[in-house]
Amino acid sequence: MKATNYPWESALRAKFPTPATEGIHEFYFSLDGGGRELIIDAIRSHDVRLMIEVGSFLCGSTLQWFEASSTLAIIGIDPWSANFASILDRYRDNPVFDPCFAKIEHRGEFIDSVRQHGPFLSAMANVRKHADRFIPVRASSPEVLEELAALSVMPDMIYFDSNKLLDDLSVARRLFPDATLCGDDWTWGAEQGFPVQVAVKDFCSRFGLNYRAHRATWIIDNPKTS
Ligand SMILES: C[S@@+](CC[C@H](N)C(=O)[O-])C[C@H]1O[C@@H](n2cnc3c(N)ncnc32)[C@H](O)[C@@H]1O
Numbered sequence: 001m002k003a004t005n006y007p008w009e010s011a012l013r014a015k016f017p018t019p020a021t022e023g024i025h026e027f028y029f030s031l032d033g034g035g036r037e038l039i040i041d042a043i044r045s046h047d048v049r050l051m052i053e054v055g056s057f058l059c060g061s062t063l064q065w066f067e068a069s070s071t072l073a074i075i076g077i078d079p080w081s082a083n084f085a086s087i088l089d090r091y092r093d094n095p096v097f098d099p100c101f102a103k104i105e106h107r108g109e110f111i112d113s114v115r116q117h118g119p120f121l122s123a124m125a126n127v128r129k130h131a132d133r134f135i136p137v138r139a140s141s142p143e144v145l146e147e148l149a150a151l152s153v154m155p156d157m158i159y160f161d162s163n164k165l166l167d168d169l170s171v172a173r174r175l176f177p178d179a180t181l182c183g184d185d186w187t188w189g190a191e192q193g194f195p196v197q198v199a200v201k202d203f204c205s206r207f208g209l210n211y212r213a214h215r216a217t218w219i220i221d222n223p224k225t226s
Contacts (some may be wrong), residue, residue, distance in 0.1 A: 009135070024122065027104060031161075032064070034216050039065070044069060051065060052179075062076055073135070077144055080119040141171075157182065158181055
């Protein structure tokens with residue numbers, strides 16, 4: 001399974017093993033709100049080799065990053081503990097989510113499979129063919145970021161797509177000062193005053209950084225790589 005040759009990889013995989021997923025059907029379901037070409041362009045132009053993704057869900061976004069680069073390895077952080085099947089049940093007949101279901105032939109079969117196997121095994125089956133370059137860290141951010149830093153993990157990029165609080169942005173900068181920070185949910189939460197926009201703009205003004213946003217995606221320019 002080990003293929004990336006990072007010195008910390010064996011220890012991390014021992015603590016967070018990849019489960020066997022034989023017999024579980026794989027699906028491509030990405031909660032893609034648009035603009036991810038910003039991330040794909042940055043992965044390619046900055047030759048990103050190691051990415052931390054906070055909030056992997058069913059690893060649809062993870063597959064998008066893997067398809068962008070054959071030399072990319074990803075540490076996916078997610079507790080994989082929520083009831084994903086009931087979340088998908090809510091999305092199933094909402095036309096807003098039709099693009100996310102575009103590659104799913106039978107929505108009912110897909111959701112039944114997620115219900116039967118649960119969030120973690122379902123997600124792992126979806127990235128099975130990239131298991132040598134995907135490490136599932138079944139835990140919560142920001143707490144587990146400290147653990148990764150203690151192992152001397154040094155990501156080139158961190159993609160945030162979890163709880164909309166972005167309480168991990170400052171922690172990430174402190175622990176991984178060279179990483180490019182980016183994420184999702186730019187357009188989420190009109191009634192709550194677009195909390196991700198507020199957090200990113202505040203963070204950038206505190207540290208004198210520039211950001212770019214397109215549709216749901218945002219990326220903070222990294223002075224070390226741009
Ligand atoms: C919007 S979904 C991610 C969608 C996925 N990136 C995609 O594009 O298909 C949010 C995910 O964040 C996870 N999550 C929630 N709180 C988290 C936390 N504190 N740390 C890591 N993941 C978290 C949830 O379990 C859920 O799978």
